[in-house]
Amino acid sequence: MTAIAPDRARIGFCALGALYLLLAAPPVRSWLEATMSGHMLVQIPLLAAIGFAACRLLGARHQERLLAIAGGPIPLVVMAFFASSWWMLPRALDDALAHPLVEVAKFVSLPTLVGLPLALAWRRLGIIGRGFVWTNFISMLAVLGWLYIAAPQRLCNSYLVDQQASAGWLMVKLALLLFAAWLGHLFVAGPPVGNPRAVHGP
Amino acid sequence: MSAVARSVAVTALVTVLGSGAFWWGTDGFTAFTAETARRVDILRAPRPLPAAVLEDQDGRVFNLDDYRGRLLAVEVIYTRCTTICNSLGMAFRQIRDRVPAEALGRDVALLSISFDPERDDPASLKAYGIAHGADGEHWRLARVRDAAQLRALLEAFGVVVIADRFGGFEHNAAIHLVGRDGRLVEISDLDAPLQFAAKLVETL
Amino acid sequence: MATYTYEHTPDHGAKAGVLAYLATSAAVLLLMMVFGLLMRLEQAQWISIGADRFYELMTLHGAGMVGIAAIAGASVMWHFLRQYVDLSSRIFIANLVLFLAGVVMILGSVLIGHFHGAWTFLFPLPGKSMGMWSPGAAALFMGGLLVIGVGFLLLHLDIARAIVARYGNFARALGWPQLFGHDDGKAPPPTVVASAMVTVVNVIGLVVGASILTMMLVNLYVPGFDIDPLLAKGMIYFFGHIFINATIYMAVIAVYEILPRYTQRPWKSNKVFLASWTASTLMVMFIFPHHLLMDFAFPKWMLVMGHIIGYLNTVPILVVTGYGALMIVYRSGIRWDMASKLLFLSLFGWAAGAMPAFIDGTITVNYVMHNTLWVPGHFHTYLLLGMVAMVFGFMYYLGKPDHEADDRLIDRIAFWLFTASVLGFTLSFLYSGKESVARRYAAHLPEWVPYDRIGAVFAMLVIASSLLFVGRFFSRIGLARHDYQRAPVARPATA
Numbered sequence: 001m002t003a004i005a006p007d008r009a010r011i012g013f014c015a016l017g018a019l020y021l022l023l024a025a026p027p028v029r030s031w032l033e034a035t036m037s038g039h040m041l042v043q044i045p046l047l048a049a050i051g052f053a054a055c056r057l058l059g060a061r062h063q064e065r066l067l068a069i070a071g072g073p074i075p076l077v078v079m080a081f082f083a084s085s086w087w088m089l090p091r092a093l094d095d096a097l098a099h100p101l102v103e104v105a106k107f108v109s110l111p112t113l114v115g116l117p118l119a120l121a122w123r124r125l126g127i128i129g130r131g132f133v134w135t136n137f138i139s140m141l142a143v144l145g146w147l148y149i150a151a152p153q154r155l156c157n158s159y160l161v162d163q164q165a166s167a168g169w170l171m172v173k174l175a176l177l178l179f180a181a182w183l184g185h186l187f188v189a190g191p192p193v194g195n196p197r198a199v200h201g202p
Numbered sequence: 203m204s205a206v207a208r209s210v211a212v213t214a215l216v217t218v219l220g221s222g223a224f225w226w227g228t229d230g231f232t233a234f235t236a237e238t239a240r241r242v243d244i245l246r247a248p249r250p251l252p253a254a255v256l257e258d259q260d261g262r263v264f265n266l267d268d269y270r271g272r273l274l275a276v277e278v279i280y281t282r283c284t285t286i287c288n289s290l291g292m293a294f295r296q297i298r299d300r301v302p303a304e305a306l307g308r309d310v311a312l313l314s315i316s317f318d319p320e321r322d323d324p325a326s327l328k329a330y331g332i333a334h335g336a337d338g339e340h341w342r343l344a345r346v347r348d349a350a351q352l353r354a355l356l357e358a359f360g361v362v363v364i365a366d367r368f369g370g371f372e373h374n375a376a377i378h379l380v381g382r383d384g385r386l387v388e389i390s391d392l393d394a395p396l397q398f399a400a401k402l403v404e405t406l
Numbered sequence: 407m408a409t410y411t412y413e414h415t416p417d418h419g420a421k422a423g424v425l426a427y428l429a430t431s432a433a434v435l436l437l438m439m440v441f442g443l444l445m446r447l448e449q450a451q452w453i454s455i456g457a458d459r460f461y462e463l464m465t466l467h468g469a470g471m472v473g474i475a476a477i478a479g480a481s482v483m484w485h486f487l488r489q490y491v492d493l494s495s496r497i498f499i500a501n502l503v504l505f506l507a508g509v510v511m512i513l514g515s516v517l518i519g520h521f522h523g524a525w526t527f528l529f530p531l532p533g534k535s536m537g538m539w540s541p542g543a544a545a546l547f548m549g550g551l552l553v554i555g556v557g558f559l560l561l562h563l564d565i566a567r568a569i570v571a572r573y574g575n576f577a578r579a580l581g582w583p584q585l586f587g588h589d590d591g592k593a594p595p596p597t598v599v600a601s602a603m604v605t606v607v608n609v610i611g612l613v614v615g616a617s618i619l620t621m622m623l624v625n626l627y628v629p630g631f632d633i634d635p636l637l638a639k640g641m642i643y644f645f646g647h648i649f650i651n652a653t654i655y656m657a658v659i660a661v662y663e664i665l666p667r668y669t670q671r672p673w674k675s676n677k678v679f680l681a682s683w684t685a686s687t688l689m690v691m692f693i694f695p696h697h698l699l700m701d702f703a704f705p706k707w708m709l710v711m712g713h714i715i716g717y718l719n720t721v722p723i724l725v726v727t728g729y730g731a732l733m734i735v736y737r738s739g740i741r742w743d744m745a746s747k748l749l750f751l752s753l754f755g756w757a758a759g760a761m762p763a764f765i766d767g768t769i770t771v772n773y774v775m776h777n778t779l780w781v782p783g784h785f786h787t788y789l790l791l792g793m794v795a796m797v798f799g800f801m802y803y804l805g806k807p808d809h810e811a812d813d814r815l816i817d818r819i820a821f822w823l824f825t826a827s828v829l830g831f832t833l834s835f836l837y838s839g840k841e842s843v844a845r846r847y848a849a850h851l852p853e854w855v856p857y858d859r860i861g862a863v864f865a866m867l868v869i870a871s872s873l874l875f876v877g878r879f880f881s882r883i884g885l886a887r888h889d890y891q892r893a894p895v896a897r898p899a900t901a
Binding site: 126127128131132135138139140142143146147150151152153179183186187188 | 494497559560563564566567570575576577606609610612613616617620621624630631632633
Binding site: 070071072074075078079081082083085086089090091092094095098153154155156157158159160161 | 210234239
């Protein structure tokens with residue numbers, strides 16, 4: 001991992017801060033939160049992505065220290081799992097719309113408890129850990145999409161039932177797309193053929 | 203502390219905290235939606251209702267408080283609704299038919315409140331009442347003319363109304379029970395009117 | 407033209423993990439064989455255990471056999487793949503631990519919770535037991551499958567990591583540069599090609615399987631979340647068909663690796679070989695509808711697809727492998743011992759087992775045959791005489807005392823007993839199928855009972871010979887860990 005030049009980091013932080021403020025600006029906020037898909041599939045992932053990108057700008061030394069404090073990648077993945085699952089609860093979405101305090105909690109927790117821990121853990125995970133996170137995330141996304149499609153009643157009081165179904169279908173489609181992309185990357189990624197000798201001698 | 207031990211310890215801590223948060227946030231893994239949460243909450247702590255002035259299908263003006271001392275079943279509707287309010291109306295009728303005749307009006311009353319006072323004038327309310335078999339006395343239909351009072355009332359009942367793209371509304375539908383002390387004591391699913399009626403008769 | 411040279415190197419001994427896999431497989435295999443025998447004895451009306459117990463045994467037999475087929479296949483693949491890529495022993499062991507945890511959950515679900523909705527857990531059966539078992543028992547069963555699936559997912563991700571680290575990506579691991587371009591003779595060895603194929607299809611299958619299991623678990627407790635039964639059936643068969651097919655694609659690695667050691671002729675990853683594996687990688691994912699040909703509710707295009715690809719997929723790997731094995735063995739002066747005989751037999755078993763499926767894959771035949779014992783006849787042939795024979799061959803190979811060692815007479819008798827009794831056993835299924843004996847019935851009509859009795863007798867002989875194979879493996883398990891030459895050197899007839 002190469003260190004990031006300080007001025008580049010500063011520009012990066014400014015860009016992320018601007019994006020964050022943009023998302024928090026009332027017109028953008030109400031525009032994205034007007035539909036369930038915009039809320040769940042644009043605003044929430046973007047907030048987590050800001051945390052992820054911000055972590056990368058911290059510099060290798062700070063990241064290593066945070067990683068050491070947290071006790072390695074696994075607790076961080078678990079933390080991201082809990083925090084991201086929370087904001088998938090229909091109830092949490094409703095609460096965020098109804099109570100400003102919950103909305104603030106959402107804007108704070110998604111970057112710090114989902115994006116940041118994932119970014120810290122990611123480099124340490126290796127292909128198995130990443131594959132495990134990806135495959136689990138993808139199947140959970142598909143299942144959640146189905147839950148939203150198949151729900152017998154309105155899950156969120158703040159959204160119309162057809163929005164719920166369209167958000168569900170989007171999640172299922174997104175899951176399929178992500179899975180295809182993940183599999184596809186196995187077919188193209190990677191350096192040229194390595195050492196042709198057998199790995200284990202007699 | 204070794205790296206592995208630390209990892210295990212922190213993972214355990216995060217898991218406990220995370221599960222605890224979910225336990226707390228979903229009322230013990232029972233309420234995943236705001237609607238269930240509302241029902242669980244009201245069962246636990248009956249909620250006082252704000253004062254409201256209503257106007258019924260015959261243009262009579264009355265207070266919600268006038269029903270104190272009686273059990274009151276409330277549904278929240280709008281009269282042009284072609285979907286869920288019809289189910290509500292049917293459910294309400296089934297409940298009414300199961301309340302003993304001598305208790306009806308004296309100890310139990312039914313009230314349909316419209317959240318669309320602009321268009322639901324007494325005439326439309328009356329038409330809706332006739333369509334669903336309401337008698338206009340023991341089962342009245344009413345609107346709240348004051349916008350602020352309506353908002354407070356909907357808030358207290360936990361009913362969220364949003365306009366759909368066809369000039370109508372989507373809203374969460376349920377049957378609400380207001381106790382003799384004027385507090386909201388229970389919210390029940392509209393597809394289980396018989397259970398609601400049975401419970402109502404029990405409390406008589 | 408590409409050139410290949412065969413280097414004769416001592417065999418690597420098996421790691422403790424491989425032996426643990428094989429020991430688990432062998433023990434569970436024998437137990438599940440006994441359960442299978444009990445089912446046949448019940449149908450033969452020689453014992454009376456009752457329908458409920460029958461379906462419990464059927465559920466365990468199905469889940470257990472699929473599970474150990476995968477475990478045994480994975481041990482073959484892992485043992486040989488380790489020579490080419492750097493695999494993680496810890497993940498290999500973690501998979502076995504998760505597997506055993508899943509087995510305990512499944513046993514608890516069936517033996518204590520009396521779940522008996524068959525291993526295929528077809529929606530909505532697990533949730534609609536009419537009081538025969540509790541939702542908890544169904545959840546435990548599906549949870550057990552989920553735990554086993556997570557273990558295999560980890561194993562395949564590790565294999566993917568190792569293959570990517572060594573070959574760069576899966577396109578190279580499947581030999582696509584050589585397949586679609588100039589064959590420079592540097593395509594990865596058959597073991598790597600097969601492992602790459604199995605990893606791709608199993609990861610896809612497992613993700614789909616985990617999704618439907620989670621959906622059904624949600625539906626079990628919150629029935630309001632409806633599942634489209636057709637979607638559920640499609641997803642279950644997609645997962646189940648890939649998973650069981652992958653077991654033989656893993657086990658066949660034993661043939662690719664061991665037979666060349668007997669004849670000093672290398673197994674070539676040539677264009678035809680590579681093409682057949684790439685074709686099957688795709689086809690194995692699209693043939694599951696051939697299980698559903700009777701299902702008029704399924705979309706027509708899926709049935710047409712299943713019919714056509716079902717026909718096509720019978721051919722490539724099987725023919726290429728069978729032909730390859732004949733080329734390796736023909737006039738090689740191979741010296742036959744238990745290992746080479748079992749491996750050669752396994753190819754015959756695989757081919758013979760595929761034929762009934764080919765016939766059943768014809769829609770007009772399928773209408774009358776699919777729900778008869780014809781289909782168990784098909785999969786018992788290819789799994790028992792194909793897949794299991796490969797694993798037995800691998801076990802004999804690992805335990806061979808030295809390359810000149812002769813087989814005992816009793817082993818040689820057991821080989822022929824196994825061959826004959828498996829054929830008798832599976833033919834009793836196939837003949838019953840031809841006579842329209844329904845499958846998955848605990849109680850049989852009096853006219854069907856004679857076939858059941860013949861089948862039961864052959865099943866006992868299968869168990870007897872398998873017991874000897876397994877016993878021999880356990881008695882030689884200490885040898886399996888050492889590195890030395892195991893294959894006898896061929897004696898070519900002409901110089």
